[in-house]
Amino acid sequence: MLALGQDEIAKYPFLADAGQYLKDQGFSLDQFGSDPDLKHLIEKAYERIRIAADGKIYKSDLDGDQASNSAALPREVFSFLLAIVLLKLSGMHTLIKRFALAEARRAEKYLERDLANISDESKNQLAIRVIDDLFSVQVKKSDDYFIIPVSDYLKHSVNFHEREWKLINRHVENGQVFLSPHETVRLIRKELGTYINSKIINAKTPTMIPGFEDSVNKLVSLSKKFATYTVITGEYPPCMKHAIEILEKGENLPHSGRFMLATFLLSKGQTVQQIAPLFKNAPDYNERVTLYQLNHLAGTSGSGTQYSCPSCEKLKTQSLCFATSECDNIINPLQFGRKKK
Amino acid sequence: MQESDIIFLEDSFKKYYFNHFDQITVPERTSEREFGYQKFNSGMTRHISLKDDKELHLLLMQNVPSDVYCSNAYYTFPNLPMNEKDWKEADLIFDIDAKDLDLSCRESHTVSVCNECNEISKNSIQCLKCNSPKLEKKSLPCKNCIDASKTEVSKLSEVLIDDLAITKENIQVYFSGNEGFHVYVYDSQFQEIGSRERSELTDYISLRGAIPETFGMKKLKQNRAYFPDFDDKGWRGRFSKHVFGSKSKRSKIITELLANGYTSFQKTLDDMSENIGVKIDPNVTMDIHRIFRLPGSINSKSGLTKTLCDNLSKFDPYVEASFLSEDTVEVFANCPIEFKLKNKTFGPYNNEKVTIPTFAAVYMICKKLARIA
Numbered sequence: 286m287l288a289l290g291q292d293e294i295a296k297y298p299f300l301a302d303a304g305q306y307l308k309d310q311g312f313s314l315d316q317f318g319s320d321p322d323l324k325h326l327i328e329k330a331y332e333r334i335r336i337a338a339d340g341k342i343y344k345s346d347l348d349g350d351q352a353s354n355s356a357a358l359p360r361e362v363f364s365f366l367l368a369i370v371l372l373k374l375s376g377m378h379t380l381i382k383r384f385a386l387a388e389a390r391r392a393e394k395y396l397e398r399d400l401a402n403i404s405d406e407s408k409n410q411l412a413i414r415v416i417d418d419l420f421s422v423q424v425k426k427s428d429d430y431f432i433i434p435v436s437d438y439l440k441h442s443v444n445f446h447e448r449e450w451k452l453i454n455r456h457v458e459n460g461q462v463f464l465s466p467h468e469t470v471r472l473i474r475k476e477l478g479t480y481i482n483s484k485i486i487n488a489k490t491p492t493m494i495p496g497f498e499d500s501v502n503k504l505v506s507l508s509k510k511f512a513t514y515t516v517i518t519g520e521y522p523p524c525m526k527h528a529i530e531i532l533e534k535g536e537n538l539p540h541s542g543r544f545m546l547a548t549f550l551l552s553k554g555q556t557v558q559q560i561a562p563l564f565k566n567a568p569d570y571n572e573r574v575t576l577y578q579l580n581h582l583a584g585t586s587g588s589g590t591q592y593s594c595p596s597c598e599k600l601k602t603q604s605l606c607f608a609t610s611e612c613d614n615i616i617n618p619l620q621f622g623r624k625k626k
Numbered sequence: 627m628q629e630s631d632i633i634f635l636e637d638s639f640k641k642y643y644f645n646h647f648d649q650i651t652v653p654e655r656t657s658e659r660e661f662g663y664q665k666f667n668s669g670m671t672r673h674i675s676l677k678d679d680k681e682l683h684l685l686l687m688q689n690v691p692s693d694v695y696c697s698n699a700y701y702t703f704p705n706l707p708m709n710e711k712d713w714k715e716a717d718l719i720f721d722i723d724a725k726d727l728d729l730s731c732r733e734s735h736t737v738s739v740c741n742e743c744n745e746i747s748k749n750s751i752q753c754l755k756c757n758s759p760k761l762e763k764k765s766l767p768c769k770n771c772i773d774a775s776k777t778e779v780s781k782l783s784e785v786l787i788d789d790l791a792i793t794k795e796n797i798q799v800y801f802s803g804n805e806g807f808h809v810y811v812y813d814s815q816f817q818e819i820g821s822r823e824r825s826e827l828t829d830y831i832s833l834r835g836a837i838p839e840t841f842g843m844k845k846l847k848q849n850r851a852y853f854p855d856f857d858d859k860g861w862r863g864r865f866s867k868h869v870f871g872s873k874s875k876r877s878k879i880i881t882e883l884l885a886n887g888y889t890s891f892q893k894t895l896d897d898m899s900e901n902i903g904v905k906i907d908p909n910v911t912m913d914i915h916r917i918f919r920l921p922g923s924i925n926s927k928s929g930l931t932k933t934l935c936d937n938l939s940k941f942d943p944y945v946e947a948s949f950l951s952e953d954t955v956e957v958f959a960n961c962p963i964e965f966k967l968k969n970k971t972f973g974p975y976n977n978e979k980v981t982i983p984t985f986a987a988v989y990m991i992c993k994k995l996a997r998i999a
Binding site: 434435436439440442443448449451452453454455456457458459460461535540541566568569570574587589590598599601602603 | 669707708759762789790791792815816818819822823825828829830833836840860861862908
């Protein structure tokens with residue numbers, strides 16, 4: 286664990302050991318529910334979650350890098366810790382996810398500012414170390430850029446679906462990718478969110494603390510707003526239609542295409558016996574081999590692993606994607622036709 | 627394939643393996659690799675682990691495989707089922723195949739073999755004799771195919787060395803034994819990356835998915851200063867050479883590009899991918915559990931050996947990768963395409979009985995263009 290100063294904990298509260306922090310400051314959780322001088326911090330914590338649930342970033346009392354007054358720093362950390370307690374007590378996972386993401390984006394702003402800070406080397410180094418320790422990305426500074434090994438870049442960038450994050454759209458030189466402070470931090474956003482999320486999920490759920498009930502109840506009703514349901518159309522995505530067409534014409538569909546089609550249909554609930562006849566027209570059709578391979582994909586033979594349908598990104602690389610506007614930026618063919626209402 | 631053909635091929639392959647043990651050695655870190663093999667007319671046997679050259683030679687002598695494979699991945703338990711192997715890392719591998727290069731020469735030396743009646747024709751839709759649509763394309767690659775594949779290998783090496791900081795010593799190039807080349811990269815920063823990351827890497831190498839902004843073309847606020855220069859590293863530098871041609875033309879061409887607009891620029895990029903992107907088979911590179919043809923083994927699609935190319939530009943596969951015997955054999959050949967092996971020219975043969983050296987007979991039988999008389 287990194288050794289952190291008070292203002293650093295305020296910026297990156299998820300790095301702190303919560304229990305230890307409270308103890309060091311001389312507080313117990315019960316006090317926040319009962320002490321009239323501290324109760325408003327629960328309200329502040331609730332606000333922090335509500336704003337996150339709205340998809341916004343909580344605007345802290347920290348003014349730039351410095352707190353406007355010395356009391357603001359612990360307040361900032363307390364509201365974070367109490368928010369976690371409220372979330373655990375409410376047990377609302379949708380809220381935890383949203384909160385973790387919003388907190389990640391909040392921390393991102395500080396990380397970016399610290400990275401770009403050329404006047405204070407220590408801030409700069411802290412940000413670099415946070416990124417290295419938490420996410421094993423080795424960042425080096427090179428003039429105005431931050432450079433990271435291509436392999437490290439790829440491990441994170443594969444989670445992005447925007448084309449600008451593809452390696453081909455990056456400045457690559459000598460085995461390194463060149464990034465701005467903003468991009469460097471953006472690269473680890475998802476992992477930062479996942480990190481905070483897992484810290485919350487793994488935190489122990491306390492028993493209900495007197496004085497916390499109201500805020501917890503408010504959270505439960507708040508989370509109802511985010512219930513979603515989806516409508517599914519029965520239509521197949523264009524990539525599958527194309528593959529079926531090729532098979533129907535008796536032309537050769539490459540192995541990767543057969544894999545795509547079979548895994549797609551299996552995920553849609555079709556059986557091996559229903560799928561097998563599709564491949565009858567293939568130039569190299571062999572019933573025994575087809576059934577063997579389908580059973581393997583379905584996980585009913587061999588290792589028992591059920592194979593899943595490849596992502597749109599992978600299908601693009603394999604030249605199997607024939608996207609239309611109806612695809613609507615889905616990232617896996619299985620999502621085709623599913624609309625969130 | 628008829629029984630007598632299989633016996634003949636197995637016999638020829640076995641002789642090669644017996645006489646060339648020195649050429650068929652296990653790769654480094656042998657015990658961490660998975661091996662596999664195929665026999666003629668039979669499925670794949672894999673999940674095999676071997677200790678050393680001796681065990682490999684024994685396997686070759688006992689089974690006389692049509693093809694032998696070895697993983698580029700390293701496992702703790704290579705002989706266990708896939709999900710228990712405990713994958714550790716994998717060398718980067720690339721497959722460059724002449725059939726993927728859209729070469730104009732292809733048509734002149736490709737025929738269709740009917741899977742039902744073995745009729746050979748130039749028609750690629752259905753068999754002219756029995757109307758079956760089940761045709762298999764067979765090609766006897768020409769010098770142009772090999773040269774074009776070599777060019778792709780050179781392009782690949784350039785990207786690996788210049789952009790990805792791979793050292794020359796860690797790149798090995800092999801003739802695949804049929805129509806292309808296999809490139810291995812050892813000890814790189816990419817050893818431990820997974821399949822999705824490797825897929826991204828192939829997109830980079832083949833210049834796929836580039837957006838106009840990367841090469842200086844913006845939707846709004848266009849500015850000539852964003853366009854690439856000749857000294858730029860990576861694809862921007864290659865863009866300059868390809869699109870501008872010479873320094874003196876740069877300014878004029880940028881004016882044209884700006885005038886044609888954003889959408890047209892995207893088209894330029896897509897065309898560029900076809901022209902200067904490296905044409906590698908993405909499926910091979912992104913498969914981290916593949917067993918890949920073993921160096922020194924025979925490729926049953928041709929009877930030629932997967933051979934290390936020390937000097938790529940001078941390498942002639944039809945001389946340097948043909949190791950089978952000169953003993954003659956009588957075959958029925960139906961091979962409408964002329965070919966050259968070990969500096970001798972053969973064919974075309976029109977359904978005739980001919981007596982030819984084993985290496986040439988094997989080549990045609992592997993291509994299904996001849997059978998033992």
